[in-house]
Amino acid sequence: MAFRAPLTHHHTDDTLCPADHKHTSSGKPLAADCPGRSYTKAVCSCGWELKDRGKGYVNECRRRHLADHAKGPEVLRDLLRLDAP
Numbered sequence: 001m002a003f004r005a006p007l008t009h010h011h012t013d014d015t016l017c018p019a020d021h022k023h024t025s026s027g028k029p030l031a032a033d034c035p036g037r038s039y040t041k042a043v044c045s046c047g048w049e050l051k052d053r054g055k056g057y058v059n060e061c062r063r064r065h066l067a068d069h070a071k072g073p074e075v076l077r078d079l080l081r082l083d084a085p
């Protein structure tokens, strides 16, 4: 079973900030109805979840968490070996 942990962005009132809410490189919202991103959240299909203001931090923890799952089933281990010589 493959696990997935998609990243989502949220406003201060916990509503989803969808991908079509564009932001400037400094984080200012460009969509008229967007109050700005407050935090990023990752929820894994195993039930694990993490939320933090730092998008990079959440993404890093998420990848580390998914790597832990990958250590499990042999099928996934084989997939990871594809880039080996």
Ligand SMILES: [Zn+2]
Pocket: 011, 016, 017, 018, 021, 029, 031, 033, 034, 035, 036, 037
């Ligand atoms: Zn938004």
Ligand SMILES: [Zn+2]
Pocket: 003, 044, 045, 046, 047, 048, 065, 069
């Ligand atoms: Zn998980």
